[in-house]
Structures are given as C-alpha cells and as structure tokens.
C-alpha cells in the first residue's frame with residue numbers, strides 16, 4: 001500500500017488566492033492534451049477531473065494536493081488523493097465515490113431513508129459499500145442484530161480502512177459480517193424472507209456494478225426480503241440519467257408490490273453539478289451535484305416511506321456514535337419531493 005495519509009484541516013471555502021491560481025492553471029490547461037490513463041486530469045494540471053460517458057460534456061474538478069494511493073484490483077482502478085477543499089477522496093475507475101467532507105450526505109440518506117421507515121429492523125444486508133460508510137450508519141440502530149455486507153472488491157475495503165478511518169469505522173461493530181464476493185451471486189443464495197432491509201450502495205452502472213441495476217438483481221432482492229421489507233438502492237441523477245431511472249422504476253414497479261418511490265440528496269462532488277462557463281475557469285461549483293435512491297417495499301405490512309416511523313434523530317443509540325451530520329426527519333420527508341419534470345416521468349412509471 002502507499003505511504004501514510006496526510007491529515008489536514010478542511011477549509012470550508014477556497015481562499016481567494018487559490019481561485020486566482022485556479023484561473024491561471026485553467027488557462028494553461030486549454031493548451032494541454034488530456035491524458036485519461038491515470039485519471040489525474042491534464043484538462044487543468046494538478047487537478048482531478050471526473051470525465052465519463054455517464055455525464056458527457058461536463059467534468060467536476062478538484063484540486064489535488066497529494067496522491068496517496070493508486071492501485072489496480074481485479075475489478076477496477078482504485079485511487080485516493082488529498083484534495084485542497086474536500087479532504088481525502090476515494091476514486092474508482094476515475095469516478096468519485098466519496099470525499100471526507102460530503103460523504104455524510106450520501107451514506108446517511110441511503111441508510112436512514114429505509115431504516116427509519118420500518119419499526120425495529122433486525123437483519124440488514126448491504127451490497128457494495130466497501131468503504132464502510134453505510135454499515136457505520138446501520139450500526140446506529142440498537143434493534144439491528146446482524147449486518148451482512150457483500151463487497152466484490154477487497155482492495156476497496158483495505159484502502160478505506162487505511163485512509164478513511166471515520167468512514168470504515170463501521171467494520172468495528174461486532175454485528176457486521178463481511179463477505180468478499182459478487183453481490184448478485186450472494187443474493188441468489190439468500191433464503192427467502194431473510195432480511196428486513198437491503199441497501200445497495202453501488203458505483204455507477206458501468207464496470208463491476210452493471211448487474212446491480214438490472215431486473216434479475218431486483219428480483220433477488222425482493223425474494224431475500226421479508227413481507228413489508230424495504231430496499232434502498234443508488235439510483236443516479238434526475239439531471240443526467242432519466243433513462244436509467246425510468247428503467248429502474250419500471251422494473252421495481254413490476255417486482256415490489258408494496259410501494260415504489262424515488263428520493264434524492266445533494267452531494268457537491270457527485271455529477272450534475274452545473275457550472276457557469278466563466279466561473280468554471282476558477283474551479284467554482286455553481287450548483288451542487290445530486291444523486292437519487294429507489295425506495296421500495298415488498299407486499300405485506302404497509303410502508304409509508306415519506307413518514308418515518310422509526311426516527312433516529314431521537315434514538316438514544318446515537319449517543320455512542322458521532323452525531324448525524326446531514327439526515328433529519330424533515331429532510332427525510334422532503335427528499336421525496338421531486339422537481340416537476342422528474343415527478344411527471346417517475347410517477348407515470350411508478351403507477352403504471
């Protein structure tokens with residue numbers, strides 16, 4: 001593994017001087033060729049730019065202080081770097097998975113939206129999520145007796161334990177059982193009705209996570225859940241991936257006979273952040289990126305995802321953990337409110 005990570009304070013706002021340096025670096029970059037091999041972009045030298053066919057024509061950039069780890073696992077390229085403004089950053093195949101500064105907005109929402117929607121969750125399965133952030137959140141629930149996690153890539157687990165201790169802390173909980181392997185195969189082997197909740201914390205549907213967005217996988221989840229059990233899956237961005245979301249909603253509507261919902265959160269370092277062309281030269285984010293989740297339940301006791309019955313804000317288990325940074329009950333309900341253009345499409349698919 002690479003050298004020790006560097007601990008720095010995270011400035012909440014980039015100093016003015018940096019903005020000006022960013023502008024001149026960007027100007028220089030216009031004359032430089034892109035080298036996509038090592039994912040350290042030469043669009044702006046010294047910056048990481050997230051370029052992918054999943055979001056053509058845009059690239060969010062972070063200034064790199066130091067590369068802490070670069071490796072190639074059996075499944076993907078793995079990189080960790082120290083950024084100037086978002087702390088350490090975990091990148092898989094050139095795509096940002098988490099940053100220390102904003103990971104709470106994703107991990108708390110993908111976990112607490114389902115688990116606050118059912119009373120007394122006991123057995124929870126996490127597919128993916130090798131960084132440990134989702135299991136850290138699941139471990140807040142005193143009712144939970146067993147947390148299975150199935151991650152395909154051991155390098156993601158090892159790198160996260162080394163560089164992201166505040167995220168991978170979830171592995172220290174004695175209720176956690178780590179399975180290194182293929183989540184699709186794992187779920188197929190699960191006895192019917194085993195889990196109260198399944199959380200699918202996947203990367204994007206290119207590379208190792210592709211099957212996690214397909215219908216047979218959702219069928220396996222439904223089978224693994226008890227009646228009135230819940231699933232929460234990473235379901236991409238309404239700004240960029242409406243076609244993917246439509247397919248997921250259509251499949252889920254056919255498979256999950258309880259309810260089918262789309263909720264969302266903001267994550268500044270995820271795609272669909274929008275830049276003004278002038279400000280981009282200074283490396284400014286104009287709007288935050290966003291990502292969504294599919295929240296579904298199986299036939300059985302009714303689950304009303306929009307009105308949490310198991311509020312964690314008042315859960316005394318929290319006294320042992322660090323306080324929640326992002327999730328609260330008001331945000332829970334608000335997360336299901338959709339912009340009109342997305343509501344129209346998602347409601348039409350969810351009700352048909």
Ligand code: SPD
Pocket residue numbers: 095096097098106107129130131132133134201202203204234270271
């Ligand atoms: N576009 C990136 C989506 C990444 C979703 N998974 C993040 C893993 C954090 N636990």
